[in-house]
Amino acid sequence: MTTTFPVVGDNRVAENFQHVLATADGVLAGISEENANQSWRPGGWTRKQILGHLCDSALNNRVRIVRAILNGHYEGPEYEQNKWVELHGYHELPWSDLFQLWRLENQLLGRALANAPVSAFVASVSIGDAHMSLEAWVQDYLGHLIHHIEQIGKGS
Ligand code: NI
Numbered sequence: 167m168t169t170t171f172p173v174v175g176d177n178r179v180a181e182n183f184q185h186v187l188a189t190a191d192g193v194l195a196g197i198s199e200e201n202a203n204q205s206w207r208p209g210g211w212t213r214k215q216i217l218g219h220l221c222d223s224a225l226n227n228r229v230r231i232v233r234a235i236l237n238g239h240y241e242g243p244e245y246e247q248n249k250w251v252e253l254h255g256y257h258e259l260p261w262s263d264l265f266q267l268w269r270l271e272n273q274l275l276g277r278a279l280a281n282a283p284v285s286a287f288v289a290s291v292s293i294g295d296a297h298m299s300l301e302a303w304v305q306d307y308l309g310h311l312i313h314h315i316e317q318i319g320k321g322s
Contacts, residue, residue: 179287179304180280186308187272190315194265197318202261206317211251213318217264218256219247220314224271227307231275234289234300235282244294279304 194217202213211219226245234240256264287301298306 177280177282177284179284179301180276180282183276183279183304183308186312187276190311191269193315193319194268197261199261202264203257206320210317212257214259214261214264215251215256216314216318217261217268218254218259219251220311221256221264221267221271222247222250222254223307223310224268224275227303228271228275228278230291230293231300231304231307232278234291234303235278235286237289238286239290239292240300241292 197213202217205212206216222245230240230242233242287299287304289300291298291300291303293303
C-alpha cells in the first residue's frame, strides 16, 4: 500500500483524504477483471467506466484544487462527464491500468493537500453554479469518490 505519506501539522483535510483513499484502495484491489467488465447495475456504467470516471474527476479536480491553493481562489467550468468516459474508451482498458492511474492521480492530489498550508483551505472555489470553500470542495470530492466506490464494490 503506497497511499500514505507524511502530513505536516494539523492538516485534517489531508489526513481525511488519505484515510478515504486507503479505504477505497482496498475495495478496488479486490475487483477481478471479469467483474470489472460488468455493469454495476443493468444499463449502468461498467466498473471500468466508473473507475475511469473517477480518474477524470481526480485529474480535473487536481487542477482546480492546486490552482485554488496557489491563487487563493478558483473559478472554472464543469466538465462533460459522460463524454469524457466515452472519449477515453475506459471499458477497453485493463483494470490494473485504470487502478494504477486512479491511485497515482489521487496520490498526487493527496500530496498537494498534505503540502498545502492549513490556511489555504479557506480559498473560494466556484465551479459552474457551485460556490464553496476549498475545504468543502475537497469534502465534496471525497463524497463523490465514496459514492462511486460503493457502486464498484456492490455485488463484487
Ligand atoms: Ni460521478
